[in-house]
Amino acid sequence: xxxxxxxxxxxxxxxxxxxxxxxxxxxxxxxxxxxxxxxxxxxxxxxxxxxxxxxxxxxxxxxxxxxxxxxxxxxxxxxxxxxxxxxxxxxxxxxxxxxxxxxxxxxxxxxxxxxx
Amino acid sequence: xxxxxxxxxxxxxxxxxxxxxxxxxxxxxxxxxxxxxxxxxxxxxxxxxxxxxxxxxxxxxxxxxxxxxxxxxxxxxxxxxxxxxxxxxxxxxxxxxxxxxxxxxxxxxxxxxxxx
Numbered sequence: 001x002x003x004x005x006x007x008x009x010x011x012x013x014x015x016x017x018x019x020x021x022x023x024x025x026x027x028x029x030x031x032x033x034x035x036x037x038x039x040x041x042x043x044x045x046x047x048x049x050x051x052x053x054x055x056x057x058x059x060x061x062x063x064x065x066x067x068x069x070x071x072x073x074x075x076x077x078x079x080x081x082x083x084x085x086x087x088x089x090x091x092x093x094x095x096x097x098x099x100x101x102x103x104x105x106x107x108x109x110x111x112x113x114x115x116x
Numbered sequence: 117x118x119x120x121x122x123x124x125x126x127x128x129x130x131x132x133x134x135x136x137x138x139x140x141x142x143x144x145x146x147x148x149x150x151x152x153x154x155x156x157x158x159x160x161x162x163x164x165x166x167x168x169x170x171x172x173x174x175x176x177x178x179x180x181x182x183x184x185x186x187x188x189x190x191x192x193x194x195x196x197x198x199x200x201x202x203x204x205x206x207x208x209x210x211x212x213x214x215x216x217x218x219x220x221x222x223x224x225x226x227x228x229x230x231x232x
Contacts, residue, residue, distance in 0.1 A: 035223075042120075050218055101147060101164045102147055104151070104209075106159040
């Protein structure tokens, strides 16, 4: 499989429910980021978690990172119809030399549908 | 809030023709990127650009591709002789200098390139 695989591929929930998406990756990372993409639009950055962090919150978003399992999860609490979008995790690979130009390696994404 | 802008939003070109995709990154950003997303597939890194030169490129970024920052504000991607498989959404992104890659990238809304 490839770097940054998300599951599930598609998630359908009712407004008010929580949505959890998972991401796995293969290499050592500098950080892991989650992006959102509305249909036909660009990617919007949601949250960045560094390799030495285990959990991070931003509003209704909660991200966890387990570097021993090379996995991350994104939790959206109290979902809204406006959260309907595709969600991607992306990793920045760690570089032993310390130089990172920040290349993002994306997963396949999770399509989230929130029904009103 | 500053944005990355891309033009055109949709480009239709005959196979074998040259195409130039244009981007205006956020003004105080110093790292610039091109990514592409073939319909239904993951976002793929093409190239990163820093200090007026390519810092990293992927296998996709072959001799048919080139990037330029001609005037200090625009950042362009040129495809010299387009192929059918170049049909995709092309995203430009930029980020500030600091942080060794620990900064989110800001994406434009993309150019949809259709090769006939």
